[in-house]
Structure formats: C-alpha cells, structure tokens
Amino acid sequence: MVRQEAVANAVAVCTLPGSDPAAASEALRHELVTAGHMTDADAREAAGHLVRLARIYGAGPFTPLEKARHQLGVDRSAFRRLLDVFGVVPQLRSAVENGPSGKYWTNTLLPLERKGVFDAALHHKxxxxxxxxxxxxxxxxxxxxxxxxxxxxxxxxxxxxxxxxxxxxxxxxxxxxxxxxxxxxxxxxxxxxxxxxxxxxxxxxxxxxxxxxxxxxxxxxxxxxxxxxxxxxxxxxxxxxxxxxxxxxxxxxxxxxxxxxxxxxxxxxxxxxxxxxxxxxxxxxxxxxxxxxxxxxxxxxxxxxxxxxxxxxxxxxxxxxxxxxxxxxxxxxxxxxxxxxxxxxxxxxxxxxxxxxxxxxxxxxxxxxxxxxxxxxxxxxETMRPTAHPQVAVQVDLLGDVYLYREAGFPGLPGADRYSIGKVSPGTTLTQVVERFVTSGGQIPPAEGDEYFMDGFDQVVTARLNQLEVDTADGWADQRGFLR
Structure with a gap:
C-alpha cells in the first residue's frame, strides 16, 4: 500500500517545477509493469515518454498532438500506443490537471468537453x-x-x-x-x-x-x-x-x-x-x-x-x-x-x-x-474563427441583440455590430437566432483589432477549437485535444 501511494505521488507531481522526472519515470515504469500494461522492456522507454507527455500538456494544454509527437521523437504508431496507455493511468491525468496550466483543463476545457459543445462547434451543429x-x-x-x-x-x-x-x-x-x-x-x-x-x-x-x-x-x-x-x-x-x-x-x-x-x-x-x-x-x-x-x-x-x-x-x-x-x-x-x-x-x-x-x-x-x-x-x-462559437456562449443585450463575444455587447462600440448575429424578439427566440447563423454557414471575417471583443474565456475556447481542428487534420480525430 505504501509503495502504491509513493508511485501515485511521484507521478502526480511530475509536471510541477522542481519535481524529479527521472524518479517519476522509474515509479511509473514499475506501475506499468505491475498493472500489466507493458512488459519491463517496453516500460523502461515508455515511462520516460509518458512523463514528458504529461509535462508538455501540464504546461501547454493547447499543444497540437503532432507537435507533441515530434517533441518526443517517436513514430505515429508508437505515439498512439503512448496515448492509449496514458489514458489508463489516472496519476498521469492528475499530473496534467494539477500542472502549472491545470486551470485551463479543470476550469474550462474539460467541463466543456463533457457537454459536447466543442464537437458541435467543429461540426457546425x-x-x-x-x-x-x-x-x-x-x-x-x-x-x-x-x-x-x-x-x-x-x-x-x-x-x-x-x-x-x-x-x-x-x-x-x-x-x-x-x-x-x-x-x-x-x-x-x-x-x-x-x-x-x-x-x-x-x-x-x-x-x-x-x-x-x-x-x-x-x-x-x-x-x-x-x-x-x-x-x-x-x-x-x-x-x-x-x-x-x-x-x-x-x-x-x-x-x-x-x-x-x-x-x-x-x-x-x-x-x-x-x-x-x-x-x-x-x-x-x-x-x-x-x-x-x-x-x-x-x-x-x-x-x-x-x-x-x-x-x-x-x-x-x-x-x-x-x-x-x-x-x-x-x-x-x-x-x-x-x-x-x-x-x-x-x-x-x-x-x-x-x-x-x-x-x-x-x-x-x-x-x-x-x-x-x-x-x-x-x-x-489571423487565429480568430470566422464561425466563432455560438454553441458554447452568446451574450444578449437589452435590445435583444445576440453577440458572439463577451466584450462586444457594449452600445455604440465601433465594429461590434458585426458580431451581432440576430435579435431576440417576440417573434424570434434565441434558439432560432443561433440556428439561423449556424445552418446558413454564417461567418464574420476578422478585422484588425477584433480580438479585443474577446475576453479570456472566448480566447481559451478559440484556442481549443483551433487545436482540435489541427489534430483532426493531422489524423488524430479520435485522440484530438489530448485529454477529453
């Protein structure tokens, strides 16, 4: 029991500054073998890669999978195997969620993943x-x-x-x-x-x-x-x-x-x-x-x-x-x-x-x-999404105008009217406004300075959608975004 707790602790803190990646790798190697996930020979190399993968995503949650693969220096088959093993070791997931950038995961990305709204935005649903x-x-x-x-x-x-x-x-x-x-x-x-x-x-x-x-x-x-x-x-x-x-x-x-x-x-x-x-x-x-x-x-x-x-x-x-x-x-x-x-x-x-x-x-x-x-x-x-993300969030002002970004809903703000996708009125519901924009293929080409219409939440959602799109294009649709 003491040994299991020591393994869990060593791996769970591997993303934090000052932690010992070598000690975490050795603890993880023992866990992989004991749990039957890998042979000892395979686990020796894989453990180091898995700890490094946790450190990559504990610090940089929006890293595309292909970029992470190149950082590890492994081929696609080996990388897929690493992703599969990562998913069955809870301590590794904890290490990412409790890493320096863990709040991106726990406060925003994972709750929205659980609701399926990222997929709805990507698939224009x-x-x-x-x-x-x-x-x-x-x-x-x-x-x-x-x-x-x-x-x-x-x-x-x-x-x-x-x-x-x-x-x-x-x-x-x-x-x-x-x-x-x-x-x-x-x-x-x-x-x-x-x-x-x-x-x-x-x-x-x-x-x-x-x-x-x-x-x-x-x-x-x-x-x-x-x-x-x-x-x-x-x-x-x-x-x-x-x-x-x-x-x-x-x-x-x-x-x-x-x-x-x-x-x-x-x-x-x-x-x-x-x-x-x-x-x-x-x-x-x-x-x-x-x-x-x-x-x-x-x-x-x-x-x-x-x-x-x-x-x-x-x-x-x-x-x-x-x-x-x-x-x-x-x-x-x-x-x-x-x-x-x-x-x-x-x-x-x-x-x-x-x-x-x-x-x-x-x-x-x-x-x-x-x-x-x-x-x-x-x-x-240049990294804003013309389709934005109304499946994730919209804002409605006193006149019923529906805005795509949180900082756009100010009266008289120059350029903000471009990010109003319709109006809630006695004859039009919010559901209808969103449906019309999405099903018509609505897009708003970004102009210089438009990023200031986005608050921190909008920026995180946009970065995540961009990451998921890149992962899918790179052939990682089933693993896109790393943690789900």
Missing part, C-alpha cells in the same frame, strides 16, 4: 448555447479607463420595459438541464436596471443559479428593498477597482466610490447573515503590473469586510492579471520574481487572516504561483 450572458444594464456610473465602453454610451430608458419582457421570455426558453446556463453581466452595470430582481426571481424559479457581475455601487439597502428577487441570486461577484478612494477615482473617474462600495458590501454581508440567505459573495480583483504587493492589502480589506458579519465571511476572491499591454504577454524576470513573492505572501496571509476564503488564481497566476512562467493565450485576428 446548431445547439443551444452552453452559456448565455444577460446584459440588462441601461447605463453605468463609472468611466473605467480600461473599459471598452464608448464614453457616455447608454440605452434609452424607454428600452427597459420591452427589454425586460424579452429577457423574461428568454429565461423561459432556456433548457433547464444546465442550472448554470445563465449569468448576469454587461456591457453596462446590471444593477441600473430596476427590473433585474424580477428577472432573477424568474430564473431561480426555473432552477437556474445566476451569478451577478457588478461594481456594487448600486448594491444599496434601497435597491435590495425594491428588488427583493436579488436575494435569489446564486452569487454576487463584485469587481474591485482599488483599495481606497484615490485608486477608485483614478480607475473609475468617480470620487468617493470606494467608500460607498465598501459600505454596500458590509451591509450586504450583515443582511444576508440576518436573513440567513444562501447567496454567495465574492470579489474579482485584477493585479496590475507593478502592484503585486497590494495583494497583502487586499487580505486586510477582506478581513475588514468579514468583521461586519463574522458568521458569514466573504466566500471567494478571483485574482486575475493584466499584462495585455505587453506585445508577448510575458512578464519580465524582475516582475515575475516580485509577483511570485507577492503571491506567496498573499497565500500565507489568507491562511492567517481569512482561512475560509476560496481563492481562484485563474489561468496565468496559477502557473506563476506554481513557479512557471505566466503566459496567457493570445488570439490574434
């Missing part, structure tokens, strides 16, 4: 989108410098009644087999829509677990009193734009915003505790270049929020990085070292001050915290 973003906000009170929103752009107040009727019909039309099929975001700030609570209540009544993405500026007592349906949310995810009024003013253009947001979050915690509401509360926080050490102050801020309701502390925080201004998306050596040190300090302080907090480090920060280079997927116009 019209299916209902796996994820539908509702963008109900008519305006926003912030002017964030990083936001693609056109300054002053908003929807006319007269669009609210028809827009909310459209959203209600859309909620009624969405299949109930996926409770997480919808989320509420924008575009513009969702809480500026006075009918949002009713829409949330309607969705919850059909069994959906909605997450609201908000800046929390309007998450006031008055809003919660008028829109009681907001308590039926599954989670409230607040985008945090700083840790004091000066940082908020510099980012959002609004004075005294930080104090109001903090007060709103503290009251929300007290209220959900008093009411025993199950809704979760969390933060999105972007680590800006050169400001990694602010993570320690973030822990202090969360601890202060928790003091408002010690029995209902903050549930989660999602950390993301912003290195979009760098041509290659990579950190310099000095930046990498500083951020790794900051992440180590952050983890230690979370354990000490907010031990119940769940931290999601995302794609690149997860790699960096594991000691590997932080690099995000970077899709360019």
């Amino acid at each position: 019209p299916v209902f989108p796996y994820s539908v973003g509702l963008y109900p906000g008519p305006t926003c009170m912030f002017r964030c410098h990083f936001c693609v929103r056109v300054t002053g752009a908003r929807y006319d107040h007269s669009a609210l009644d028809d827009g909310n009727k459209m959203f209600a019909a859309l909620i009624d039309d969405i299949p109930t087999d996926n409770p997480d099929a919808m989320y509420v975001s924008g575009g513009l700030e969702p809480l500026t829509n006075p009918g949002l609570g009713s829409l949330v209540r309607r969705a919850a009544g059909r069994g959906f677990r909605l997450t609201l993405y908000t800046n929390a500026f309007a998450l006031t007592d008055r809003t919660l009193e008028r829109q009681g349906g907001l308590w039926r949310l599954h989670a409230v995810r607040t985008s945090l734009y700083g840790l004091n009024d000066a940082e908020y003013a510099a980012t959002t253009g609004k004075k005294a915003a930080f104090g109001r947001v903090k007060a709103n979050l503290e009251r929300f915690q007290r209220l959900r505790s008093a009411r025993a509401e199950p809704v979760k509360l969390g933060l999105n926080y972007i680590v800006l270049p050169g400001r990694g050490r602010r993570l320690l102050d973030l822990v202090d801020f969360i601890a202060e929020l928790n003091a408002a309701a010690p029995d209902r502390p903050l549930d989660f925080v999602t950390l993301r990085e912003d290195y979009s201004g760098r041509p290659d998306g990579l950190l310099s050596g000095a930046e990498r070292a500083d951020l790794q040190e900051a992440l180590t300090g952050f983890r230690e302080k979370v354990a000490a001050r907010t031990p119940t907090l769940h931290v999601d480090y995302g794609y690149a920060l997860n790699s960096l915290s594991a000691g590997a280079d932080a690099e995000l997927v970077r899709i360019r116009p």
Whole structure:
C-alpha cells in the first residue's frame, strides 16, 4: 500500500517545477509493469515518454498532438500506443490537471468537453448555447479607463420595459438541464436596471443559479428593498477597482466610490447573515503590473469586510492579471520574481487572516504561483474563427441583440455590430437566432483589432477549437485535444 501511494505521488507531481522526472519515470515504469500494461522492456522507454507527455500538456494544454509527437521523437504508431496507455493511468491525468496550466483543463476545457459543445462547434451543429450572458444594464456610473465602453454610451430608458419582457421570455426558453446556463453581466452595470430582481426571481424559479457581475455601487439597502428577487441570486461577484478612494477615482473617474462600495458590501454581508440567505459573495480583483504587493492589502480589506458579519465571511476572491499591454504577454524576470513573492505572501496571509476564503488564481497566476512562467493565450485576428462559437456562449443585450463575444455587447462600440448575429424578439427566440447563423454557414471575417471583443474565456475556447481542428487534420480525430 505504501509503495502504491509513493508511485501515485511521484507521478502526480511530475509536471510541477522542481519535481524529479527521472524518479517519476522509474515509479511509473514499475506501475506499468505491475498493472500489466507493458512488459519491463517496453516500460523502461515508455515511462520516460509518458512523463514528458504529461509535462508538455501540464504546461501547454493547447499543444497540437503532432507537435507533441515530434517533441518526443517517436513514430505515429508508437505515439498512439503512448496515448492509449496514458489514458489508463489516472496519476498521469492528475499530473496534467494539477500542472502549472491545470486551470485551463479543470476550469474550462474539460467541463466543456463533457457537454459536447466543442464537437458541435467543429461540426457546425446548431445547439443551444452552453452559456448565455444577460446584459440588462441601461447605463453605468463609472468611466473605467480600461473599459471598452464608448464614453457616455447608454440605452434609452424607454428600452427597459420591452427589454425586460424579452429577457423574461428568454429565461423561459432556456433548457433547464444546465442550472448554470445563465449569468448576469454587461456591457453596462446590471444593477441600473430596476427590473433585474424580477428577472432573477424568474430564473431561480426555473432552477437556474445566476451569478451577478457588478461594481456594487448600486448594491444599496434601497435597491435590495425594491428588488427583493436579488436575494435569489446564486452569487454576487463584485469587481474591485482599488483599495481606497484615490485608486477608485483614478480607475473609475468617480470620487468617493470606494467608500460607498465598501459600505454596500458590509451591509450586504450583515443582511444576508440576518436573513440567513444562501447567496454567495465574492470579489474579482485584477493585479496590475507593478502592484503585486497590494495583494497583502487586499487580505486586510477582506478581513475588514468579514468583521461586519463574522458568521458569514466573504466566500471567494478571483485574482486575475493584466499584462495585455505587453506585445508577448510575458512578464519580465524582475516582475515575475516580485509577483511570485507577492503571491506567496498573499497565500500565507489568507491562511492567517481569512482561512475560509476560496481563492481562484485563474489561468496565468496559477502557473506563476506554481513557479512557471505566466503566459496567457493570445488570439490574434489571423487565429480568430470566422464561425466563432455560438454553441458554447452568446451574450444578449437589452435590445435583444445576440453577440458572439463577451466584450462586444457594449452600445455604440465601433465594429461590434458585426458580431451581432440576430435579435431576440417576440417573434424570434434565441434558439432560432443561433440556428439561423449556424445552418446558413454564417461567418464574420476578422478585422484588425477584433480580438479585443474577446475576453479570456472566448480566447481559451478559440484556442481549443483551433487545436482540435489541427489534430483532426493531422489524423488524430479520435485522440484530438489530448485529454477529453
């Protein structure tokens, strides 16, 4: 039993920086022979290849199979045998999923694989989108410098009644087999829509677990009193734009915003505790270049929020990085070292001050915290897919316009209208909009700068579809994408 655990552990950590590939190979060789997968002679060479294969995909999940085969230096027959054996050794799969880039696998790729939506996109099959973003906000009170929103752009107040009727019909039309099929975001700030609570209540009544993405500026007592349906949310995810009024003013253009947001979050915690509401509360926080050490102050801020309701502390925080201004998306050596040190300090302080907090480090920060280079997927116009991926996700704004990418659903955004594939209306359902686009062979030729309509999720989905297409063209259709 001890020997089996040692083998499993040695192989399971083989993708992590600082691990010993030779020791993992020897442990794996013994396992392959003992389990009857290979003879000792075959296992000696195969074990090293399998460990290296795990390390390739633990760090680079979008690597085409042919490229991996060439890196191993084996012929197609031997490579196919390696892929078959890899699939029957659970420790190898664990090594990939827990590797430096494991969040790509566990957070996005494998859940979508299980739903079959990648195959639907590749085969141009019209299916209902796996994820539908509702963008109900008519305006926003912030002017964030990083936001693609056109300054002053908003929807006319007269669009609210028809827009909310459209959203209600859309909620009624969405299949109930996926409770997480919808989320509420924008575009513009969702809480500026006075009918949002009713829409949330309607969705919850059909069994959906909605997450609201908000800046929390309007998450006031008055809003919660008028829109009681907001308590039926599954989670409230607040985008945090700083840790004091000066940082908020510099980012959002609004004075005294930080104090109001903090007060709103503290009251929300007290209220959900008093009411025993199950809704979760969390933060999105972007680590800006050169400001990694602010993570320690973030822990202090969360601890202060928790003091408002010690029995209902903050549930989660999602950390993301912003290195979009760098041509290659990579950190310099000095930046990498500083951020790794900051992440180590952050983890230690979370354990000490907010031990119940769940931290999601995302794609690149997860790699960096594991000691590997932080690099995000970077899709360019030449690697965008003209057919996009409406089988995976679409977004619907207040006017009913259906957008292919998450950052395209902003009113008046130049060029974004090209990525609207139709309109949900009293005579047209979302199902019909998607079916018409897909079955007609709809395509949108990418133009320079169009990649900025895509958020991180869109980029990951696009990279995966490109990878699967290359694998299939290279004759690996049955093994495409490596992990399934």
